Amino acid sequence: MRRVLAAVLLVMAAGCSTAPAEPATQGTIAEPDPIDWGPCTDIKRPDGEPPARQDASVRCGKLAVPLDYAKPGGEKIDLALIKLPATGKGTKLGSVVFNFGGPGASGVDTLDQAAKALTSLRTRYDLISFDPRGVERSSGVRCGDGAEMDRFTSLDTLPPNDRTHRESAAANKEFAALCRENAGKILPYVGTVNAARDMDRIRAAVGDAKLNYVGMSYGTQLGGVYATQFPKNVGRMVLDAPLDPTVTFEQRTLAQTRGFQKAYESFLKSCVKNQCAIGKDQATANTNVENLMNELAAKPLKVGNRELTQGLASTGLAAALYSEMTWPFLEQALSDALRGRGQALLYLADTYIGRDQDGTYSTQMTSFPAITCVDTAERPTEAQVRRTEEAALKISPLFGGEGSGGLCRVWPVKGSDQARHVDATGSAPIVVIGGKGDPATPYEWAPKLTAQLKTATLVTYEGEGHGAYLSGSKCVAGLVDAYLIDGKVPQKGATCPAA
Incomplete structure (x- = not known):
């Protein structure tokens, strides 16, 4: 998911x-x-x-x-x-x-x-x-080449304001055009x-x-x-x-937001049991992570010839919450990023979005919307998308968002229930x-x-x-x-x- x-x-x-x-x-x-x-x-x-x-x-x-x-x-x-x-x-x-x-x-x-x-x-x-x-x-x-996919996957989600909404909308109009042009029949x-x-x-x-x-x-x-x-x-x-x-899209988004927030809190609780590298207690560790994301939104970290944006850092964080086995690596990745080193978080994000070291992508990030949007006739209005985002952000400032509804609202082929x-x-x-x-x-x-x-x-x-x-x-x-x-x-x- x-x-x-x-x-x-x-x-x-x-x-x-x-x-x-x-x-x-x-x-x-x-x-x-x-x-x-x-x-x-x-x-x-x-x-x-x-x-x-x-x-x-x-x-x-x-x-x-x-x-x-x-x-x-x-x-x-x-x-x-x-x-x-x-x-x-x-x-x-x-x-x-x-x-x-x-x-x-x-x-x-x-x-x-x-x-x-x-x-x-x-x-x-x-x-x-x-x-x-x-x-x-x-x-x-397949919807775009490596450079185009890099632009889409690095978009920031925070802060959820008019600027991020406009930037996402503009980028995804380009994405839609590429999907129609390249994915075809x-x-x-x-x-x-x-x-x-x-x-x-x-x-x-x-x-x-x-x-x-x-x-x-x-x-x-x-x-x-x-x-x-x-x-x-x-x-x-x-x-x-x-x-x-x-x-519905709204129900799925809110349920998953609760799920990721719960897993994140479980990770923090586990981390602070043994000298957590990102904070001495759960509240401090959480504050440090939230501050990191806000700082990345203002100024991404350089990683070679790339950048660790807030969007990619959030992706890397979420990716590591899928399994307890990756929690120790997540702790180290967050600790590194707090010290100005973003390689580990970027690695987690790349693994999740299907980006290889040479800059090419698998179809993970393009097959997902194609299948998701054709599997439902639901097409939320802009007001419904914003309502979903507002409710999700109340559950989790880190993981709250509008979900897939905004994308499927304007997907270029019809869906079926x-x-x-x-x-x-x-x-x-x-x-x-x-x-x-x-x-x-x-x-x-x-x-x-x-x-x-x-x-x-x-x-x-x-x-x-x-x-x-x-x-x-x-x-x-x-x-x-x-x-x-x-x-x-x-x-x-x-x-x-x-x-």
């Missing part, structure tokens, strides 16, 4: 595509051909980089799917996929497909990095992930409903009768939409760090995992998604961080693996302590 970067893409030029955001009907489509798995060098990114690979067994491939499912015989696009073949000698259970979130995260780049935490699962399953349509190697939405078709249809094509292409699936963050919405469209094709499905697809309604009636059991300390997908969304699905069981994780399955919690990993491998559904009301 990238709400914290709202100022990057706040307001875009008005205009709507005449193409439908989602096809009204799905025509008859022939069964897909099997995927020709081969070396991962065959699916390099546009910048020439192949995905990271830990061992020679990792394979990659492509799958052709309709650009527009209402015209199944028409133009096709290629989805990029990655597979970690099963390693065990016992009976193989098929495949598990992963989506690691976003929307906009590259599954091809992420699965291999997560392999070590999935060793048990890999003994029985092939592990598969993919770049969803509009992401990276799968007709990824894919924009109307990147929504979650189409991505779910793509997943069923993947299921068929790998030869599985049922889709076994692990979705994290945005991946929970993708899984929920799949289970709604194809309930009889659902195998063993786990939805970790769930979204509530029904929330189809992906906001889920009901998996008739599916196999689904396991939903919600974390009490999750900053990006607040726990309150977990029971709501569970209820909407009708066939789901909720597991509560008491720890911090975004996502529980890969958090290091043996309890959560045990429950998930027991379901995916043995089909054992967790008991109603199951709870796991913090790792």
Whole structure:
């Protein structure tokens, strides 16, 4: 979830595509051909980089799917996929497909990095992930070059006054024009409903009768939409760090603002227990961070030939709150910045926004608005956007903002509410995992998604961080693996302590 970067893409030029955001009907489509798995060098990114690979067994491939499912015989696009073949000698259970979130995260780049935490699962399953349509190697939405993206991602969010609003609006009019010019025909078709249809094509292409699936963050919405469209094709499905697809832009912004503020306060509390480098007590540490952000808004820190702006510093701060494991690095990064050294905070920001050292960008920051805005028909007014920002700033001066509503209000293609309604009636059991300390997908969304699905069981994780399955919690990993491998559904009301 990238709400914290709202100022990057706040307001875009008005205009709507005449193409439908989602096809009204799905025509008859022939069964897909099997995927020709081969070396991962065959699916390099546009910048020439192949995905990271830990061992020679990792394979990659492509799958052709309709650009527009209402015209199944028409133009096709290629989805990029990655597979970690099963390693065990016992009976193989098929495949598990992963989506690691976003929307906009590259599954091809992420699965291999997560392999070590999935060793048990890999003994029985092939592990598969993919770049969803509009992401990276799968007709990824690209809107500007490195220099242009640098301008957008470095925009300040503080202070929230007429100047920052005007600067954001002007920058994002340029961004919108670049998206329309460079992303082209894919924009109307990147929504979650189409991505779910793509997943069923993947299921068929790998030869599985049922889709076994692990979705994290945005991946929970993708899984929920799949289970709604194809309930009889659902195998063993786990939805970790769930979204509530029904929330409005305002509700999402305020919930996430509370989540990040809570995680920030937990970080400060943890920090001051042992001679915190940014302040002797929680109040002092918070004041120092707030002063740092205000100073950066007035005068950015030089970092080589770049600058650490307030906008980038806030992004780096938020990025490190996603996991307790990064809190020590965040403490050092903030301490360095307070002493005039911005390299560490800039590194955190670059990791979050998908900027490489050579100045090129992944599609994280462009796929996200493209998918988010096409997945809803909601288009807030300017008054509603400002009201949202005012309410969010009361919750948190550091993380409050207008959210994605300002950007989607003027996104250049129409949206559809189809992906906001889920009901998996008739599916196999689904396991939903919600974390009490999750900053990006607040726990309150977990029971709501569970209820909407009708066939789901909720597991509560008491720890911090975004996502529980890969958090290091043996309890959560045990429950998930027991379901995916043995089909054992967790008991109603199951709870796991913090790792």
